[in-house]
Every structure is written in structure tokens, then in C-alpha cells.
Amino acid sequence: MADRPVPVVEKRLMDVKLGELGTWMGGRDFTPNGLLSSVRRGYERYYNKYINVKKGGIGGLAMLLAGYITLSYVWEYNHIKHDRWRKYH
Amino acid sequence: MTMNLFNQFLSPTFLGLPLIAIALMAPCLLYPSPAPWWQSNRWTTLQNWFIGSFIKQILSPINTKGHSWALLLATLMVFLITLNTLGLLPYTFTPTTQLSLNMAFAVPLWLATVIMGFRNSPTHALGHLLPEGTPTPLVPILIIIESISLLIRPLALGVRLTANLTAGHLLIQLVSSAAFSLLLSQTTAASLAVGLLLLLTILEVAVAMIQAYVFVLLLSLYLQENV
Numbered sequence: 001m002a003d004r005p006v007p008v009v010e011k012r013l014m015d016v017k018l019g020e021l022g023t024w025m026g027g028r029d030f031t032p033n034g035l036l037s038s039v040r041r042g043y044e045r046y047y048n049k050y051i052n053v054k055k056g057g058i059g060g061l062a063m064l065l066a067g068y069i070t071l072s073y074v075w076e077y078n079h080i081k082h083d084r085w086r087k088y089h
Numbered sequence: 090m091t092m093n094l095f096n097q098f099l100s101p102t103f104l105g106l107p108l109i110a111i112a113l114m115a116p117c118l119l120y121p122s123p124a125p126w127w128q129s130n131r132w133t134t135l136q137n138w139f140i141g142s143f144i145k146q147i148l149s150p151i152n153t154k155g156h157s158w159a160l161l162l163a164t165l166m167v168f169l170i171t172l173n174t175l176g177l178l179p180y181t182f183t184p185t186t187q188l189s190l191n192m193a194f195a196v197p198l199w200l201a202t203v204i205m206g207f208r209n210s211p212t213h214a215l216g217h218l219l220p221e222g223t224p225t226p227l228v229p230i231l232i233i234i235e236s237i238s239l240l241i242r243p244l245a246l247g248v249r250l251t252a253n254l255t256a257g258h259l260l261i262q263l264v265s266s267a268a269f270s271l272l273l274s275q276t277t278a279a280s281l282a283v284g285l286l287l288l289l290t291i292l293e294v295a296v297a298m299i300q301a302y303v304f305v306l307l308l309s310l311y312l313q314e315n316v
Contacts, residue, residue: 043118
């Protein structure tokens with residue numbers, strides 16, 4: 001089954017072949033409005049898949065919080081790395 | 090490079106960007122906006138129920154004129170409770186441990202209630218400075234004392250929140266480092282410390298929620314006298 005030809009720039013990232021990556025990156029909208037709209041699109045994808053469902057469980061929220069924890073760890077790493085095997089905290 | 094316990098409260102920066110800004114935006118992501126259809130998802134229903142019951146309870150002693158503060162009080166409560174509870178997760182930063190933030194919440198809102206009271210009914214607002222039935226010789230001193238207590242309210246609001254959260258985080262850090270260092274040599278002492286740590290964590294979760302509530306409750310009380 002052959003897919004309909006779609007311009008490279010409009011493909012989703014997972015469908016872009018490795019060789020076409022440069023063209024894809026060059027064509028995307030990196031203006032502040034474009035970045036904001038991509039953040040909003042990503043947020044709505046996550047929201048509609050995990051939270052805005054009839055019987056949503058704790059998983060949707062738990063994934064968000066786990067992501068927040070890892071992000072905080074990454075941000076504070078430079079500060080925390082001094083605490084490893086220090087004698088006096 | 091200071092090696093003290095208060096390092097965990099330093100406002101973190103990453104590549105020069107203050108992370109407190111991002112930590113402050115975290116609550117916005119966690120609350121879905123209500124949808125226009127009849128039955129929303131579970132999280133939106135839960136959120137609506139919580140905000141509805143909270144506002145009903147907080148606004149019940151306030152007269153109708155003060156009900157315009159409903160949105161502000163609900164937002165404040167949700168924001169504070171989220172910031173406090175998110176700060177209990179590992180490696181996260183609690184913006185409400187910074188006195189600057191809490192004073193930034195307390196002073197403008199308290200001042201708003203006072204100015205509203207003095208603008209709408211100045212005699213009534215000034216009348217709050219003297220409780221009914223005080224003996225005449227005590228009146229001058231009591232007025233001074235009451236005005237001092239009025240002026241100290243924003244300070245108390247801000248410092249209460251800061252101190253409670255900071256103390257809780259500090260205790261958790263102290264007890265956990267004690268438990269960790271005692272783990273191999275004196276295991277019974279370490280197990281006692283771990284038990285204490287469990288209780289402390291439960292206390293901290295409660296304190297996080299209660300402190301947010303107390304902040305908003307006191308504000309609503311100040312509003313009630315002045316509206």
C-alpha cells in the first residue's frame with residue numbers, strides 16, 4: 001500500500017526519514033509563535049490521550065509528575081553532585 | 090561553597106535562567122480547563138468539585154459584596170496547595186519557601202482589604218481598632234496595640250507560610266541524613282529514625298495543605314471585616 005506523497009516539512013517527526021531531517025528542521029516554524037503553538041499542540045496531544053478520557057486513572061498525572069521530578073533532577077544536578085560522599089552535609 | 094543545611098533552599102538557576110519561574114508555572118499545567126460538554130473527564134470533575142466546595146465554605150461568612158473575591162481566593166488556594174505539595178516530591182524546588190514570594194502574596198492582598206475597608210466605611214474600619222466594652226483608661230494603649238496588630242498581619246501571613254514549609258523541609262533533610270548515616274553502624278537507631286521520617290512525611294503533606302488553607306482563610310477573614 002503506497003502512502004500519498006506529503007511534503008517533507010508537514011510530516012510528523014516520527015515519519016521523517018533520517019536523510020530528510022535537515023530539510024524538515026529547516027522548514028519548521030521556529031518563531032516564538034511557532035514554538036508556542038508546537039508546545040500547545042504537544043500539550044493537547046498528551047492531554048487528550050491520557051487525561052481527557054472517560055475513565056482516566058492516576059497514570060496520566062503520575063507520568064507528568066515523574067517527568068517533573070526528572071527535569072528537576074537534571075536542573076539541580078550541578079548543585080547536588082557535591083553531596084555524593086561528603087562527610088559533613 | 091557553603092556546606093550548610095540551607096543549600097536546598099537556594100533559588101536554583103540553570104544556565105543563568107532562574108528556575109523559580111518554571112517552578113511557578115508548574116501548577117498551570119496540572120489543572121485542565123473545564124470543557125463545554127455535559128460530562129467532563131474525571132480530573133476536571135474532581136477539580137470542579139474541590140474548587141466548588143472550597144469556595145462555598147470560604148465565602149459563607151462573607152456578605153454578598155465580598156463574593157467578587159471568590160476567583161482570587163480560589164486561585165490563591167489552588168496555587169498554594171499545588172506549590173506546597175509539588176515541593177514534597179524528590180528533587181523539586183518549592184517556591185513558597187522563599188520569603189520574597191510569600192510576602193509578595195501577603196502584602197498586596199492584605200493592603201487591598203485594608204484600603205477597601207477604609208474607602209467604603211472608614212468609621213467602621215477605624216472602629217475595628219477598639220474592641221467593644223474596654224474600660225476607659227485602657228483605650229489609648231489598646232488602640233496602639235490593635236493598630237500594631239493590624240500592621241503586623243501581612244508579615245505574619247508571609248512568615249507563617251515560609252517558616253512552616255522551610256522547617257518541614259529542613260527536618261526531613263536532617264532526619265533522613267541521620268537515618269542514612271546510622272544505617273550500617275546502629276541499625277536500631279536508624280530504624281527509629283526511619284519511623285520518624287515516615288511520620289514527618291505524613292505531617293509535611295498535611296502541613297502543606299493546611300498552610301495554604303490557613304493563608305486563604307485568614308485573608309478571607311480580613312476581607313470579611315472590611316467589606
